[in-house]
Amino acid sequence: MLNQEFVAKIEALLGKDRCSFSPEDLVAYSYDANPEKRAQGEGVVSPKDKEEVAAILKLAYEYEVPVTPRGGGSGYTGGCVPVGGGIVMAMDRFNKILEIDADNYLVIVEPGVVTKDLQAAVDKIGLMYPPDPASTAFSTIGGNIAENAGGIRAVKYGVTKHYVMGLEVVLPNGDIVKTGSKCIKDVAGYNLTELFVGSEGTLGVITKAVVKVVPKPEARRTMTATFSSLEKAAEAVKAIYATGVRPATMEFLDRISVEAVEKAISFGAKPEEGALLLIEVDGAELALTPDVEKIEGACKKCGVITFRKAETYEEREALWAARRALSFALTEIATEWEDDDVSVPIARIPQMIRKLDEIAERHDIIIANFGHYGDGNIHIGMTTGKSGRPFPMVAKEEVVQAVVELEGRIAAEHGIGCVKVENLHWNIDGPTMAMMRRFKNLFDPKGLLNPGKVIPSED
Numbered sequence: 335m336l337n338q339e340f341v342a343k344i345e346a347l348l349g350k351d352r353c354s355f356s357p358e359d360l361v362a363y364s365y366d367a368n369p370e371k372r373a374q375g376e377g378v379v380s381p382k383d384k385e386e387v388a389a390i391l392k393l394a395y396e397y398e399v400p401v402t403p404r405g406g407g408s409g410y411t412g413g414c415v416p417v418g419g420g421i422v423m424a425m426d427r428f429n430k431i432l433e434i435d436a437d438n439y440l441v442i443v444e445p446g447v448v449t450k451d452l453q454a455a456v457d458k459i460g461l462m463y464p465p466d467p468a469s470t471a472f473s474t475i476g477g478n479i480a481e482n483a484g485g486i487r488a489v490k491y492g493v494t495k496h497y498v499m500g501l502e503v504v505l506p507n508g509d510i511v512k513t514g515s516k517c518i519k520d521v522a523g524y525n526l527t528e529l530f531v532g533s534e535g536t537l538g539v540i541t542k543a544v545v546k547v548v549p550k551p552e553a554r555r556t557m558t559a560t561f562s563s564l565e566k567a568a569e570a571v572k573a574i575y576a577t578g579v580r581p582a583t584m585e586f587l588d589r590i591s592v593e594a595v596e597k598a599i600s601f602g603a604k605p606e607e608g609a610l611l612l613i614e615v616d617g618a619e620l621a622l623t624p625d626v627e628k629i630e631g632a633c634k635k636c637g638v639i640t641f642r643k644a645e646t647y648e649e650r651e652a653l654w655a656a657r658r659a660l661s662f663a664l665t666e667i668a669t670e671w672e673d674d675d676v677s678v679p680i681a682r683i684p685q686m687i688r689k690l691d692e693i694a695e696r697h698d699i700i701i702a703n704f705g706h707y708g709d710g711n712i713h714i715g716m717t718t719g720k721s722g723r724p725f726p727m728v729a730k731e732e733v734v735q736a737v738v739e740l741e742g743r744i745a746a747e748h749g750i751g752c753v754k755v756e757n758l759h760w761n762i763d764g765p766t767m768a769m770m771r772r773f774k775n776l777f778d779p780k781g782l783l784n785p786g787k788v789i790p791s792e793d
């Protein structure tokens with residue numbers, strides 16, 4: 335139960351219209367895109383500027399009320415779910431693009447701006463904001479920064495952290511700090527910006543960001559290549575990289591995924607096709623034809639079965655259709671899936687897939703693999719299909735173990751949140767975890783900012 339004096343003070347601060355304690359709102363703010371983790375807070379507040387954020391955090395500290403920041407609520411690991419109770423801080427009023435500085439290739443943006451709105455605003459003037467999570471239509475820049483979101487262009491352009499130059503952050507005690515700057519070269523003091531990027535709202539609330547943009551590539555070409563197995567596709571990826579061409583996108587679907595999509599949308603896959611690569615290159619128009627030729631040549635050397643190229647927008651959309659149809663296609667195999675998001679060094683993807691096949695066989699389950707081949711990020715879907723058997727959770731543990739054995743990471747782009755918090759020890763050893771804990775305590779000695787996320791419980 336929230337302290338009534340606290341409630342009265344918050345309402346006086348923000349006005350009653352920007353505070354809600356209604357059961358409907360508590361339910362609406364009790365989940366993200368992960369269907370398993372739900373928890374209701376005791377209130378929802380909606381500040382409109384950094385001073386209000388600071389005042390709320392100070393008050394929450396005084397009354398020892400947990401605060402959970404929330405962006406678009408599209409996270410997959412329960413990051414914005416108020417598992418520790420207290421109040422949810424909805425950042426949707428921070429929705430302005432404050433400045434587009436085209437001469438310096440940067441944008442100053444509030445955290446509640448929806449990612450695709452930032453992309454569209456800079457696109458109009460020939461610029462590109464490269465981080466491109468598949469959730470751009472509903473995730474926010476603040477959520478992307480807090481999660482260090484990746485996406486389909488990470489192979490060539492990197493992830494969100496590569497585009498954050500500076501931040502304004504309100505600390506749990508209400509102090510407003512500024513990290514980084516507008517300068518590309520900047521070694522004035524510790525690199526605090528990177529400490530906040532990916533910290534999942536556990537160290538401070540981001541209220542402003544300086545992000546980098548790049549010139550928009552003149553043109554883009556899309557291709558798909560199918561192979562008999564993922565091993566063959568892996569050889570092709572190696573051969574493509576050896577040509578010196580750096581694709582912007584290199585997505586893959588494994589056999590189960592290809593078969594599921596073929597069943598759902600009949601895109602022309604042959605029975606012998608056990609892996610699909612979706613490849614995109616971008617850059618200067620003149621350079622792209624030779625790039626495509628080199629990629630086609632590399633794929634041919636590695637036994638490509640079908641190589642398709644898109645010349646028009648419609649053809650590009652047709653090639654993307656298989657990738658986009660995947661989530662829907664997998665629901666035909668089962669409605670309940672256990673999902674994971676992991677990464678391994680890219681040359682080890684075939685080994686990882688072999689280990690996953692072994693796990694599937696041992697537990698008599700179906701495992702579908704797809705994701706961002708070019709950066710080693712595998713999205714794993716596991717299910718017992720329509721058998722009605724409960725999912726053997728030990729299989730999930732074995733997946734984590736396999737990832738660790740291959741020197742991979744248990745979380746690639748979807749964060750730790752509260753869903754993976756008790757698994758973090760698989761990647762982070764004792765002394766390193768102790769250091770992380772000390773950082774958290776330094777910023778948030780009472781443990782009130784987004785409790786239950788990232789840092790596991792002491793025991």
Ligand SMILES: Cc1cc2nc3c(=O)[nH]c(=O)nc-3n(C[C@H](O)[C@H](O)[C@H](O)COP(=O)(O)OP(=O)(O)OC[C@H]3O[C@@H](n4cnc5c(N)ncnc54)[C@H](O)[C@@H]3O)c2cc1C
Binds near residue numbers: 747
């Ligand atoms: C269909 C779908 C596709 C997706 N595709 C991708 C993908 O390709 N790549 C990828 O990386 N992710 C993807 N995601 C996951 C998700 O969209 C990202 O993690 C995204 O960055 C979350 O942004 P959000 O605004 O929705 O944040 P939320 O879910 O609201 O919050 C995420 C975290 O950020 C914190 N936070 C939010 N705002 C602030 C702030 N202002 N200050 C401090 N902390 C804050 C929250 O406390 C929480 O810990 C996908 C999700 C869906 C549903």
